[in-house]
């Protein structure tokens with residue numbers, strides 16, 4: 001779905017002119033297309049329809065309550081990584097038996113809460129964690145549902161901070177030792193083995209990596225079954241990349257083909273189907289990434305000897321991806337102008353050299369007061385936002401056709417006194 005597009009030179013989100021939102025609600029402002037989220041989720045769900053499956057939305061991408069309620073209403077589960085996420089997921093109506101829980105550092109209290117709630121699986125990331133989980137469950141007189149996260153040692157060649165499936169990463173248990181750990185787990189009174197999990201990284205555009213991971217999971221489950229260990233589900237993690245789109249072609253500097261969920265599902269199902277297991281997929285970015293934009297207003301145009309800076313009111317505290325991962329987000333003006341393009345750095349007001357939204361980017365002439373949209377900011381935008389430099393976090397708004405709803409109020413500095 002083309003949720004952000006120009007009409008009469010003004011950028012719209014669905015049927016709403018974004019400039020009207022910026023003027024009414026102020027900037028920086030997160031604007032989302034609700035129908036994009038629905039479309040992306042449904043396409044993903046449909047992609048796996050030939051097998052028993054659950055789509056567990058990775059809520060770390062954006063855990064706004066309205067997003068979660070929407071996901072729950074269209075049949076989604078949740079991938080959580082903290083007690084806080086589990087709490088919100090349950091409050092939003094995501095059924096506990098559709099929730100999987102990863103994290104290398106689950107606390108005893110978090111484990112208790114998740115066992116009490118009746119989640120589908122703990123994706124356990126180490127042997128010490130398994131021992132604690134067994135102990136906690138036994139004390140409660142219960143069995144904790146276990147899916148060990150195996151680390152398949154697959155290099156997805158992405159940014160090192162978002163690659164997780166190599167043996168040098170902190171995640172999961174090495175695939176060569178995980179078998180023994182499963183054998184131990186089988187003997188534990190507080191553990192019930194239910195599945196196997198793996199997540200190899202994020203913003204993956206090459207489906208061969210998913211296929212390779214599925215093959216390793218297939219072999220692994222086959223070996224477990226030979227040892228008499230029954231496995232009910234295989235969780236392939238998340239990680240499908242998105243298009244960091246080029247709303248205006250001529251400004252585009254980076255264009256990559258993004259596989260559709262159906263292509264990903266086909267590559268995974270062809271390998272895993274003979275296992276007759278439920279398949280769990282944990283997408284975050286590919287559900288909400290393209291659904292959002294960060295709207296920011298130009299405050300100053302500043303020139304140094306070498307560089308033109310467009311100083312805007314959105315900073316790394318609002319959207320840290322460019323600073324942290326050197327991530328590319330296309331930046332476009334809310335009012336289209338077809339004049340001469342000029343290279344500029346788009347920087348925020350934060351007292352850090354690393355505070356930028358774009359560097360050396362071809363942009364049209366903008367002046368003080370002009371609004372810019374930082375595209376594809378729906379995933380890991382607000383959820384990574386902070387109050388650094390004592391800046392209140394932006395409001396979040398979603399658009400459904402011509403309807404507009406504030407789904408999180410802008411924070412106020414007065415609230416902190």
Ligand code: LLP
Nearest residue numbers: 058102199202203238239282283284285380
């Ligand atoms: N499952 C697990 C176990 C994960 O660790 C993650 C993401 C996902 C699923 C969802 O991955 P996705 O489908 O969204 O790629 N902040 C970074 C991304 C960090 C991803 C962490 N784990 C960024 O802004 O690019």
